[in-house]
Amino acid sequence: MQESRNPASRPNRRRGGGSKSMSTRAPRNEGISGTAPLNSTRLFSAVSQPALTIAVPADTPKFADLASEKLINPLLLETITQDMKFNHMTPVQAATLRPLLTERKDMLAQAKTGTGKTVAFLVPLLETMFSRKRKPGQNISGLVISPTRELAMQIANEATSLLQRMPQYKVCIAIGGTNKGSEERSILRGCDLLIATPGRLLDHLKTDAGDYSAVHERLQFLDTIVLDEADRMLDIGFLPALKQIINCLPNKESSERQGMLFSATITDQLKSVAHIALSKDYTFISTIPEGEAGTHERVPQHLVVVPTFSDMAAGLVGALRQEISQVGTDSFKTIVFAPTAALVDFYAEILQKTPNLPSIIALHSRMTQSKRTRTTEEFRSAKNGILLATDVIARGMDFPSVTNVFQAGIPADRESYIHRLGRTARAGAEGRGTFIITTHEKYFADYKLKDVAFTKSEADLSAKNDVLRVAERLDPDVQAKAYQSWLGYYKGPIKQLQWSVDQLVKEANAFAVNGLGAAEVPTLRKSTVGKMGLKGVRGLVVGPDPPKESRGGRGGGGGGGGQAKRQRM
Numbered sequence: 001m002q003e004s005r006n007p008a009s010r011p012n013r014r015r016g017g018g019s020k021s022m023s024t025r026a027p028r029n030e031g032i033s034g035t036a037p038l039n040s041t042r043l044f045s046a047v048s049q050p051a052l053t054i055a056v057p058a059d060t061p062k063f064a065d066l067a068s069e070k071l072i073n074p075l076l077l078e079t080i081t082q083d084m085k086f087n088h089m090t091p092v093q094a095a096t097l098r099p100l101l102t103e104r105k106d107m108l109a110q111a112k113t114g115t116g117k118t119v120a121f122l123v124p125l126l127e128t129m130f131s132r133k134r135k136p137g138q139n140i141s142g143l144v145i146s147p148t149r150e151l152a153m154q155i156a157n158e159a160t161s162l163l164q165r166m167p168q169y170k171v172c173i174a175i176g177g178t179n180k181g182s183e184e185r186s187i188l189r190g191c192d193l194l195i196a197t198p199g200r201l202l203d204h205l206k207t208d209a210g211d212y213s214a215v216h217e218r219l220q221f222l223d224t225i226v227l228d229e230a231d232r233m234l235d236i237g238f239l240p241a242l243k244q245i246i247n248c249l250p251n252k253e254s255s256e257r258q259g260m261l262f263s264a265t266i267t268d269q270l271k272s273v274a275h276i277a278l279s280k281d282y283t284f285i286s287t288i289p290e291g292e293a294g295t296h297e298r299v300p301q302h303l304v305v306v307p308t309f310s311d312m313a314a315g316l317v318g319a320l321r322q323e324i325s326q327v328g329t330d331s332f333k334t335i336v337f338a339p340t341a342a343l344v345d346f347y348a349e350i351l352q353k354t355p356n357l358p359s360i361i362a363l364h365s366r367m368t369q370s371k372r373t374r375t376t377e378e379f380r381s382a383k384n385g386i387l388l389a390t391d392v393i394a395r396g397m398d399f400p401s402v403t404n405v406f407q408a409g410i411p412a413d414r415e416s417y418i419h420r421l422g423r424t425a426r427a428g429a430e431g432r433g434t435f436i437i438t439t440h441e442k443y444f445a446d447y448k449l450k451d452v453a454f455t456k457s458e459a460d461l462s463a464k465n466d467v468l469r470v471a472e473r474l475d476p477d478v479q480a481k482a483y484q485s486w487l488g489y490y491k492g493p494i495k496q497l498q499w500s501v502d503q504l505v506k507e508a509n510a511f512a513v514n515g516l517g518a519a520e521v522p523t524l525r526k527s528t529v530g531k532m533g534l535k536g537v538r539g540l541v542v543g544p545d546p547p548k549e550s551r552g553g554r555g556g557g558g559g560g561g562g563q564a565k566r567q568r569m
């Protein structure tokens, strides 16, 4: 089934304001960062996100149309139309809601980023929950699994908004980086809808003694399971955890459980394992016409090619200045994606010391969860600013009014490019993308993104000397971590880059001195070099491992290492 109407065909009709400069801290959303049940009143009032009105084509059905067939609870309809001010469905909602509600079909659904997939899966999930004649809070009716903690919290917010007229239903979260005990107590106090990341959910299902837990028991009457950004979960290796979670649920055949998988990108691998959560005869709905890039037609995408990795920071500053001159500093709200946490920290240091840029913040998974949550909220409510981030927020995150997305260096794959770009031009708004790569990485634009109509822009490297001066004054630990993470990351696509390992190290060493401003090539620990598979490669400076008792921390320029997947986030 295909649906090709463009939700952006009309001008942006965003409503609301109240957003503030990023330097003003957003109120902390206690319902999410704490572990109490997400009581709708408390949570909703804490969220400072302006209401959005998507530029939905007037010819899609209205939510009110569902009422005439008694497919939607009147209170939920009032919330959607009066509180959230959504009248017409978006194309993906129009395509999926009816089959999900009337036939309770299992579904794999694909639609472009920022087009309202969350409401598309939450409404049927809530409708099933209302239809069950059980006391609210007794058992978990709906389970949504998300690849990241930030996305889980955002989905919980959206669910809580939808339930604001029915506070008897409780939304809980189970995510990593927070207190597991208090999470469990919240769930057991009463939970109707659980939003979880896979690893933490798995932890909740068994007791320390290995028996099934009380949380496990609460899941034995599950009515709906949703895997959001399902392909990402497979990509980061969550398949075994997902299988174990699903094995803990009542048998699919004997229960009436409905399954849904949603994403903007759907890989063949995902299709081949969809049956773990869906029945064999599931429906596949895509609102992206075949052969289309999957990025929004209205997002101009610029390609900037810089000569070497040492030019990347200067190229980024030049491209940012170019875009700021178009949009103006006051409303310039941008996400810059970089490949690894250490590179995010490096670029953040450079941009923080570059004059005439809006405020800069960084976000990646090596921060504490409370810092991650604070930064996410701060950027969500900011009117302008530059957020440097890894792929930890590439998927699903709905930051209002992001005018631009920059990608400094190639992403892990084509899907990541699409999802990162999708943080702008959401809900019918305008947006622009800039992809900055080196000559070595051009293969990615030429082959993996050959269907994207890039506008080629000249690299502005006028900031090169200033950037290098700033880099040279950085803490050697920042330089060393960036160097090591660069090596770990670019070892991945070494074949596509057409490099030998010697060439990889040569490029890394040139980047360390000419780009990162290191006085000399940073030293790597022997064990790190081994884990990276670079033992004996010429050009590396290898130092001894520290004595056993001082190992294990993540700190230190030569520590960690080799785990490209983890470093990427």
Ligand SMILES: Nc1ncnc2c1ncn2[C@@H]1O[C@H](COP(=O)(O)OP(=O)(O)OP(=O)(O)O)[C@@H](O)[C@H]1O
Binding pocket: 052, 053, 054, 055, 056, 085, 086, 087, 088, 089, 090, 093, 111, 112, 113, 114, 115, 116, 117, 118, 119, 263, 264, 395, 396, 397, 398, 422, 426, 427
């Ligand atoms: N029918 C609607 N009318 C107006 N706005 C809507 C409607 N449905 C959802 N929205 C809003 O559109 C925005 C984008 O929705 P959402 O985050 O669900 O997109 P998505 O398709 O899941 O994106 P991604 O692929 O990035 O995860 C949200 O702010 C949401 O509240």
